Amino acid sequence: MSSNGLKIAVVGGGLAGLAAAMKIAEAGHSVDLISVVPVKRSHSVCAQGGINGAVNTKGEGDSPWKHFDDTVYGGDFLANQPPVQRMCEMAPKIIYLFDRMGVPFSRTQEGLIDFRRFGGTLHHRTAFAGASTGQQLLYALDEQVRKHEAAGMVNKYEGWEMLSLVLDDHQVCRGLIAMNLQTLELKEFPADAVIMATGGPGLIFGKSTNSMTCTGSAVSAAYQQGAKYANGEFIQVHPTSIPGEDKLRLMSESARGEGGRVWVPKNPGDKRNPKDIPTAERWYFLEEKYPAYGNLVPRDIATREIFQVCLEGFGVGGENQVYLDLTHIPAETLTRKLGAILEIYEMFVGDDPRFVPMRIFPGVHYSMGGLWVDFEQRTNIPGLFAAGECDYSIHGANRLGANSLVSCVYGGFVAAPSAIEYAQNVERGSTESNGIHAAELKRQQEINDQIIRNEGSENQYKIHDELGKWMTDNVTVVRYNDKLKATDDKLVELIDRFKHISINDSNLWATQAVPHARQLWNMLHLARVITLGALNRDESRGAHYKPDFPDRDDEKFLKTTIAEFSEESPVLSYEEVDIGLIEPRKRDYTKGKSKKA
Amino acid sequence: MSETNGHHEKKRLDNPPQTIEFKIQRREKLGGETRWEVFEIPYRRNLNVISALMDIRKNPVTKDGRQTTPPVWDMSCLEQVCGICTMVIDGRARQSCSALVDDLLLASGSNTITLQPMSKFPNVRDLKVDRTRMFDHLKQVHAWVELDGSHDLGPGAQISNETAQERYAFSRCMTCGCCLEACPQYFEDNYIGPQAIAQARLFNMHPTGKITIDERLDGLMGEDGITNCGNAQNCVQVCPMSVPLTKAIYETNRDITVNALFGWLKK
Structure with a gap:
């Protein structure tokens, strides 16, 4: 415990949460770090490509301003610009810090950090460590936080899940309630400030590229207690993921960068081995529709086209999959240029992509939306802060590759001093003795008891499957208002049916049934925010695409969607976007590579 | 790395079975007794151990028709990069996300896959351990x-x-x-x-x-x-x-x- 006795809790031990925890411990304050899994196993490990920062060691004249412009443009101008600019200015320093921590970044012949090019930019701006940059950055922070843990400054609660915030009569956050996932014990975590860094909500879509911990549950709980949720409808769907029975695994777009061709059989019922289908009977639909760019059209376009082809019944074997074919490229070249990512495909599917076309499909990948925060990562609830994928602040309507890792660290680095400053000034009053923590704990215990007692006929895993299917079918790539409306009706029905689930586990020790039920309830409510946000936004912008409203409409919708919880239905309002630094211009990647104004 | 045949396609079962069996070592809680339960699920291509466990969890009924508790195991990234889903599969410690059913059946020559928790760590419940x-x-x-x-x-x-x-x-x-x-x-x-x-x-x-x-x-x-x-x-x-x-x-x-x-x- 620090001499001044501040209590700060961080929820989530991924990149953003660990970044915040490290900064708080370093400032001499103790931290409670709450995480559903041992923090080293957080979803940040899945990031492959790299981390962006305009270090400009390649003599290309790159600068933080250019990084800023690329990010704002890539996000279709929906992001408030000041925090994006600040992030891009901090980015080179963040990369250098990770370098000092010992991240094994790939190096140049001079021994400097190497940088590669990524989508949405003209510059070599992406530092990388093999094909697992996220894993390497997470480990570096994990190590630093372990040092502070060994010194007694960080108290880890791994295997604990946040259920709710503790709010006082004035809606001020005074801590949180979390559940031990082994014993189901509930515990109060009184705190002067709480930082949420709980990541994305991919599991709302059933299968996604996200880890199984990415339910968005804690964020949804905060939303249901009054935290504003912003731009929920902006969900990035990556064009090439590997469909699996259990999840969708990412196939890096560098496969297309090296010449990969996307196709389906012209005859939808064609059951032949792909190599036995002659070229004339293959439909290279991206090359046909976009002769200039072919398979290298921007991410959102590729995603939409693949999705559409499958909806029309042309998916391979009648399923939601198309071929991503590298087999025309010499195997030796592929091994040299794409070895690591091809191994992932081979490991999980079994086929060797150097000789057998890969089967891929777009997969839900990232949420641009999240908890509303101001430029200091403060939510609308005093004492509650947010950082990382669970906040909405950086990526606007679409995130650029390799910007997620930098935004997570940035968010944590801003949230930490912001929370410390708040905690140093907030009056505790009688919050330690007036019983609000115990009352909230009791409320949460009653919810658990109710779930355990229920003996209805519904199966929670089947409800989750239905949720995922409806959301994936109607609220991802191509959106129609009638289908969005029908989806919201369905969500209301699922919320009602949830009340009739019975958990199918009579052994409550380390059961997954009760935590999953809590997560499912929260996912259903967050799904409504995503769906209704999409229904209300009659335009197309970034990842949000409505064929009936194909253009961006700045006059009506250059605005942040704000959702606030009410029992009936999320209440939506709109907030002006701060566009004071770069004037919005049409986002158009079809006119050649020099997109710069 | 998976085995591949001369055509570099995954070596698959020539005559895949209709169903496969999972023999799972169960333990109710730390220090409890262990017992075995056998579950049967329909065979599907590209099934991995985790998807099979997810199937069983939805409706935990043993092969002989007895309702039981869902097996508990840890999982997160499912891309063999977080390490959490490690268990002993047919006698070998490995990640259950990257353990493909076809490979396991080909290697064992049987229709049964055996799952156990790692033996060197406290066994919290079923396949879950504390590392x-x-x-x-x-x-x-x-x-x-x-x-x-x-x-x-x-x-x-x-x-x-x-x-x-x-x-x-x-x-x-x-x-x-x-x-x-x-x-x-x-x-x-x-x-x-x-x-x-x-x-x-x-x-x-x-x-x-x-x-x-x-x-x-x-x-x-x-x-x-x-x-x-x-x-x-x-x-x-x-x-x-x-x-x-x-x-x-x-x-x-x-x-x-x-x-x-x-x-x-x-x-």
Whole structure:
């Protein structure tokens, strides 16, 4: 415990949460770090490509301003610009810090950090460590936080899940309630400030590229207690993921960068081995529709086209999959240029992509939306802060590759001093003795008891499957208002049916049934925010695409969607976007590579 | 890596069975008795162990039609990069996300897949184990670089790409525990084990990390230290990330010898 006795809790031990925890411990304050899994196993490990920062060691004249412009443009101008600019200015320093921590970044012949090019930019701006940059950055922070843990400054609660915030009569956050996932014990975590860094909500879509911990549950709980949720409808769907029975695994777009061709059989019922289908009977639909760019059209376009082809019944074997074919490229070249990512495909599917076309499909990948925060990562609830994928602040309507890792660290680095400053000034009053923590704990215990007692006929895993299917079918790539409306009706029905689930586990020790039920309830409510946000936004912008409203409409919708919880239905309002630094211009990647104004 | 045939397609079962059996070792709670339960699920192509477990969880009924509790196991990334879903599958410790049913059936020649928790860690329930001690080992060897602070101090030391790649190989360790499960010297936490030694090596190779090498080596010279290694080399064979564990042990032993020598000279 620090001499001044501040209590700060961080929820989530991924990149953003660990970044915040490290900064708080370093400032001499103790931290409670709450995480559903041992923090080293957080979803940040899945990031492959790299981390962006305009270090400009390649003599290309790159600068933080250019990084800023690329990010704002890539996000279709929906992001408030000041925090994006600040992030891009901090980015080179963040990369250098990770370098000092010992991240094994790939190096140049001079021994400097190497940088590669990524989508949405003209510059070599992406530092990388093999094909697992996220894993390497997470480990570096994990190590630093372990040092502070060994010194007694960080108290880890791994295997604990946040259920709710503790709010006082004035809606001020005074801590949180979390559940031990082994014993189901509930515990109060009184705190002067709480930082949420709980990541994305991919599991709302059933299968996604996200880890199984990415339910968005804690964020949804905060939303249901009054935290504003912003731009929920902006969900990035990556064009090439590997469909699996259990999840969708990412196939890096560098496969297309090296010449990969996307196709389906012209005859939808064609059951032949792909190599036995002659070229004339293959439909290279991206090359046909976009002769200039072919398979290298921007991410959102590729995603939409693949999705559409499958909806029309042309998916391979009648399923939601198309071929991503590298087999025309010499195997030796592929091994040299794409070895690591091809191994992932081979490991999980079994086929060797150097000789057998890969089967891929777009997969839900990232949420641009999240908890509303101001430029200091403060939510609308005093004492509650947010950082990382669970906040909405950086990526606007679409995130650029390799910007997620930098935004997570940035968010944590801003949230930490912001929370410390708040905690140093907030009056505790009688919050330690007036019983609000115990009352909230009791409320949460009653919810658990109710779930355990229920003996209805519904199966929670089947409800989750239905949720995922409806959301994936109607609220991802191509959106129609009638289908969005029908989806919201369905969500209301699922919320009602949830009340009739019975958990199918009579052994409550380390059961997954009760935590999953809590997560499912929260996912259903967050799904409504995503769906209704999409229904209300009659335009197309970034990842949000409505064929009936194909253009961006700045006059009506250059605005942040704000959702606030009410029992009936999320209440939506709109907030002006701060566009004071770069004037919005049409986002158009079809006119050649020099997109710069 | 999966086996591939001459056409580089996954070697699949020629006549896949209609159903497959999962024989799962169950335990209700820490310290409880173990028992076996058999579940039967329809065969599907591209099934992995995790998807099968998800199926069973939805409707946990044993092969002989008895309603039971859903098996409990840990899972997160499902891309073999977080390490959490490690269990013993047909006798071998590995991640259940990357264990493909076809490969397992081909290797065993049977229609049954056997799942057990790792035996070297406290068994929380069913297939779930508690690996906290592995993270404690990382504290013991000071597996981090000592910084003056996380404020901006410019870039770190220049490092050759060769060294960076060598360190990257050690840094891929996801603390899954396969090496400890396979190590014949490791029981009841008597030995710190290959993973922690490799992490010590990772930081001892770093120009800044090297400054505090003594602290790291100290952590490896106690009763549970590096001398427990019996050179069975099982660890390096089972490591799913191909971490050069035996190389780390060899090089760390050398560091200890050199350090002892210089320590003596300093006196």
